[in-house]
Amino acid sequence: MLLVYFLNLLLLTGLSWWLYKQDWAQNLKPYLLPALGLKLLCGVLLGLLYYHYYGAGDTITYFESSQKLTQLANNDAGAYWRLLLFNEFPSEAFRATVPFTAFADFSNSFFLLKIISLFNLLTGSSYYLVGLYFSLFSFWGMAKLTATLSTVFPETRKAAIVALLFFPSVVFWSSGLLKDAVLMGSMCWVMAFVLQLAHRQKLTIVTWLLVPLQLYLFVKIKVFFAALLLGMLTCYLMIQYLSRTIKSLQNIKIQLLTLAGFIVAAIVAVWHVSGIFSVEFILHHLVKTYDGLLALSLHGPHLSYSSLETTISSIVANSPKAFFSAIYQPLIGESLEPLYLLLGLENLLLLLLTAVAIVAVFKKEWLQKIELWHVILLLFIVASAIVIGISTPNFGTLSRYRIIFLPFLVYLLLQNRIAQRWLARL
Structure with missing residues (x-):
C-alpha cells in the first residue's frame, strides 16, 4: 500500500x-x-x-x-x-x-x-x-x-x-x-x-479535444444548471461573433436587447416542451426536493415557506426570500453550532461586500464599464440562487450547493474601487 x-x-x-x-x-x-x-x-x-x-x-x-x-x-x-x-x-x-x-x-x-x-x-x-x-x-x-x-x-x-x-x-x-x-x-x-x-x-x-469530455461531465453532474448556463454562454458567444460584423452590436444597450430577445425565445420554447425540461416537471421537481429535504432538516436551522406549490405564481412569490436565503443565510446567531457560526461569518462578509458595492455604485466608484459578460453572470446568479433557495431548506446543504454561483457573485461584488483598495492592502 x-x-x-x-x-x-x-x-x-x-x-x-x-x-x-x-x-x-x-x-x-x-x-x-x-x-x-x-x-x-x-x-x-x-x-x-x-x-x-x-x-x-x-x-x-x-x-x-x-x-x-x-x-x-x-x-x-x-x-x-x-x-x-x-x-x-x-x-x-x-x-x-x-x-x-x-x-x-x-x-x-x-x-x-x-x-x-x-x-x-x-x-x-x-x-x-x-x-x-x-x-x-x-x-x-x-x-x-x-x-x-x-x-x-x-x-x-x-x-x-x-x-x-x-x-x-x-x-x-x-x-x-x-x-x-x-x-x-x-x-x-x-x-x-x-x-x-x-x-x-x-x-x-488539446483544448479542442477536451471540450466534449468537459461538456459531458458538466451535463451529467448537473443537467438543469448545465442547460441554463450553456444557453447563456451560447447567447454570449453568438452576440460576440455577430458584433464583429454588425457595428451596432458593439453597443452594450443593443447587446442587452439582443440577449433579452434570446431569453424570451428560450422561455417560449421551454413553455412548449415536454419531458425533464418542461415547466411542469421543473416546478414539480423543485417542490418535491424541498419537501424531501425539509423533512430531514427540522432538527436544525432551516428555511421554510408558508406556502409553496407547484405553480409559477407560488414560485415567483417565494423567489425574493429564496434569493436572499441562498446568499445570506444562515445569519450570525441562527445557530451556535461551530460550522453554522463559520457560515454566518462568511455570510456577514457577503452582506458587507454587497453594501460596499451599493455604496460604490452611488459614489460612481465602479471599476469599469458594464460588459455583457457581467450581465450573463448576474442572470445566472439570480436564476441559480432562486432555484437553490427554493429547493434546499437545509442551511448546511445550501452552503454547499450555492458554490455553483457564489464565486461569480463575489467576483462581481469586488469590481469596485473601494473593494480594490482593500485587496491592494492584502
Missing part, C-alpha cells in the same frame, strides 16, 4: 507541475501554488470533517458504494466495463446492492460512483488519494477560468483570484470526493473555453 501511495503522490505532483507550467497559469503567479496547496488541503479536511465529525454524509456514501463496483472489476473485468460503459448490470441481485441504480441512465450519483470506481483501481481504494485527484481536477477548471478572466478583463484580476481560488466556502466545498468538485472543475473549464473562443484567444488542439 505504501508503494501505491508513493506512486500516486508522484503522479499528483507531476500533474500539479504540468498545471503550473501551462501558459495560462503564468497569469496567476504568485498565487497559483498557494491556491493549489489550499485546495488539496481542503480535500483532505473535507474527508476528516465527514468521517470524524459528522460520521456520515454524501462523500462517505459515494466512496463506500463505489467499492461494490471496484469489487466487480476485480472479480469480472468484462462485466465491470459493460456496466461502466453501457449500464449493463451483471444481475438484478448485484444491482439491488448498489444505491442510485433505480434510474441508472439518468442518476448523476450513480455516474459519480463509476468515476470513483475507476480512481479506486488507480489508488487501491484510498479515499484521500481519490479526494486529492478530485480536488486537482476542480482546481484545474477554476484556475483556468481565473486566468482567462484575468486576460480578458485584466482590471478584475484580483477579484477573480479571490472569488474563485481563495473564498472559503467556494474552495472547501469544491474540494474532495464530492460531485461538486467535478461540477466546478468542468463548469469553469467550459466557461473559460467559451471566453477564449468569444475573445479570439489561441486555443490548442
Whole structure:
C-alpha cells in the first residue's frame, strides 16, 4: 500500500507541475501554488470533517458504494466495463446492492460512483488519494477560468483570484470526493473555453479535444444548471461573433436587447416542451426536493415557506426570500453550532461586500464599464440562487450547493474601487 501511495503522490505532483507550467497559469503567479496547496488541503479536511465529525454524509456514501463496483472489476473485468460503459448490470441481485441504480441512465450519483470506481483501481481504494485527484481536477477548471478572466478583463484580476481560488466556502466545498468538485472543475473549464473562443484567444488542439469530455461531465453532474448556463454562454458567444460584423452590436444597450430577445425565445420554447425540461416537471421537481429535504432538516436551522406549490405564481412569490436565503443565510446567531457560526461569518462578509458595492455604485466608484459578460453572470446568479433557495431548506446543504454561483457573485461584488483598495492592502 505504501508503494501505491508513493506512486500516486508522484503522479499528483507531476500533474500539479504540468498545471503550473501551462501558459495560462503564468497569469496567476504568485498565487497559483498557494491556491493549489489550499485546495488539496481542503480535500483532505473535507474527508476528516465527514468521517470524524459528522460520521456520515454524501462523500462517505459515494466512496463506500463505489467499492461494490471496484469489487466487480476485480472479480469480472468484462462485466465491470459493460456496466461502466453501457449500464449493463451483471444481475438484478448485484444491482439491488448498489444505491442510485433505480434510474441508472439518468442518476448523476450513480455516474459519480463509476468515476470513483475507476480512481479506486488507480489508488487501491484510498479515499484521500481519490479526494486529492478530485480536488486537482476542480482546481484545474477554476484556475483556468481565473486566468482567462484575468486576460480578458485584466482590471478584475484580483477579484477573480479571490472569488474563485481563495473564498472559503467556494474552495472547501469544491474540494474532495464530492460531485461538486467535478461540477466546478468542468463548469469553469467550459466557461473559460467559451471566453477564449468569444475573445479570439489561441486555443490548442488539446483544448479542442477536451471540450466534449468537459461538456459531458458538466451535463451529467448537473443537467438543469448545465442547460441554463450553456444557453447563456451560447447567447454570449453568438452576440460576440455577430458584433464583429454588425457595428451596432458593439453597443452594450443593443447587446442587452439582443440577449433579452434570446431569453424570451428560450422561455417560449421551454413553455412548449415536454419531458425533464418542461415547466411542469421543473416546478414539480423543485417542490418535491424541498419537501424531501425539509423533512430531514427540522432538527436544525432551516428555511421554510408558508406556502409553496407547484405553480409559477407560488414560485415567483417565494423567489425574493429564496434569493436572499441562498446568499445570506444562515445569519450570525441562527445557530451556535461551530460550522453554522463559520457560515454566518462568511455570510456577514457577503452582506458587507454587497453594501460596499451599493455604496460604490452611488459614489460612481465602479471599476469599469458594464460588459455583457457581467450581465450573463448576474442572470445566472439570480436564476441559480432562486432555484437553490427554493429547493434546499437545509442551511448546511445550501452552503454547499450555492458554490455553483457564489464565486461569480463575489467576483462581481469586488469590481469596485473601494473593494480594490482593500485587496491592494492584502
